[in-house]
Amino acid sequence: MDPGTENNPYLGFVYTSFQERTTFISHGNTARLAKEGGDPMLARICGTIASDEKRHENAYARIVEKLLEVDPTAAMMAIVDLMNKKITMPAHLMYVGHDPRLFSTPLIYIVIHKIANEK
Numbered sequence: 001m002d003p004g005t006e007n008n009p010y011l012g013f014v015y016t017s018f019q020e021r022t023t024f025i026s027h028g029n030t031a032r033l034a035k036e037g038g039d040p041m042l043a044r045i046c047g048t049i050a051s052d053e054k055r056h057e058n059a060y061a062r063i064v065e066k067l068l069e070v071d072p073t074a075a076m077m078a079i080v081d082l083m084n085k086k087i088t089m090p091a092h093l094m095y096v097g098h099d100p101r102l103f104s105t106p107l108i109y110i111v112i113h114k115i116a117n118e119k
Ligand SMILES: [Fe+2]
Pocket: 020, 023, 052, 053, 056
């Protein structure tokens, strides 16, 4: 997968700012689904992961804020560049070979449930 960051640190920091937000939301949603599905341990695990992703987002967003402060033109060009390319998530092309709908369900929920059911 090519996130379109072209080894440019400005593009990389902008990309990860959005990507970390998305993983925060995804894992948070998985935690909610696990809780609704009656699996409080899985909900807690996914909630912890979501919190971690939020910390990552905050770190990268602070870097982008600093870039906007010290080099606003290049930072804005990086933001515009990535918005034009559209943000592509790392797993959007994942396919396990038998279920094209698999990733309409959050992956971590499937993986952790599979592991839990094997024990
Ligand atoms: Fe992360």
